Amino acid sequence: MRKVLFAAIAGLLTITVNAQVALKTEGLDAEYVQNITNRSQKIVDGLNITDAQKAENVRNIIANRYFLLNEIHEACAKKKQYAKDSIQGKGHRQRIIESAERRRDAELYKHHFELEADLSLYVDAATIEAVKDGMTYGVVPKTYQAHLDMIPSLKEEEKAQILAWLKEAREFAIDAENSNAKHGWFGKYKGRINNWLSKRGYDLVKEREAWYKRIEEAKNKK
Numbered sequence: 001m002r003k004v005l006f007a008a009i010a011g012l013l014t015i016t017v018n019a020q021v022a023l024k025t026e027g028l029d030a031e032y033v034q035n036i037t038n039r040s041q042k043i044v045d046g047l048n049i050t051d052a053q054k055a056e057n058v059r060n061i062i063a064n065r066y067f068l069l070n071e072i073h074e075a076c077a078k079k080k081q082y083a084k085d086s087i088q089g090k091g092h093r094q095r096i097i098e099s100a101e102r103r104r105d106a107e108l109y110k111h112h113f114e115l116e117a118d119l120s121l122y123v124d125a126a127t128i129e130a131v132k133d134g135m136t137y138g139v140v141p142k143t144y145q146a147h148l149d150m151i152p153s154l155k156e157e158e159k160a161q162i163l164a165w166l167k168e169a170r171e172f173a174i175d176a177e178n179s180n181a182k183h184g185w186f187g188k189y190k191g192r193i194n195n196w197l198s199k200r201g202y203d204l205v206k207e208r209e210a211w212y213k214r215i216e217e218a219k220n221k222k
Contacts, residue, residue: 021057036066043134061118073177076104108175136173140166150211
């Protein structure tokens, strides 16, 4: 009986993992769908997924994520615009705007962990990291490497903290409504990192000047 039960569970898991992930495009503009699908495909192209079905499922998960985020942000934007255009009284108008933002934030939090959970059915943790970086312009690895290059004397625990903060920023950025908002989240955390490093005794102006000098010297040697 136990063997039969395990076999049934294994069968269900196999069906789930091998199932086709459909694009959720109902009611969406065809050109918008194509643009998002193309954007998602570019991310997948950099993941080295050899299984065509798995690659398509990952692409569709990413695209569906973009569709959902757009729906959430659009609903908030419409409510705020309605308040600005139609509601008399500054206090009442502001309450509606704040209510729309709270609802948006609640929806974003409600769905935030779905992306990683859905991807985990098809790819490993390292690939999920790559997807997140792809959806946030690769800011985490680029900024982390820049800090390592700028301050070669960073301690291991300092490197770990910088990376942790950058990944935390990415969790907010991945749900942001546009590229400016995404970069805005990273900007906030870069400021936090810089303040923290300064308090630990690093002179960032001097470190940056020395880094630029090393870059120029490397160029001149070529």
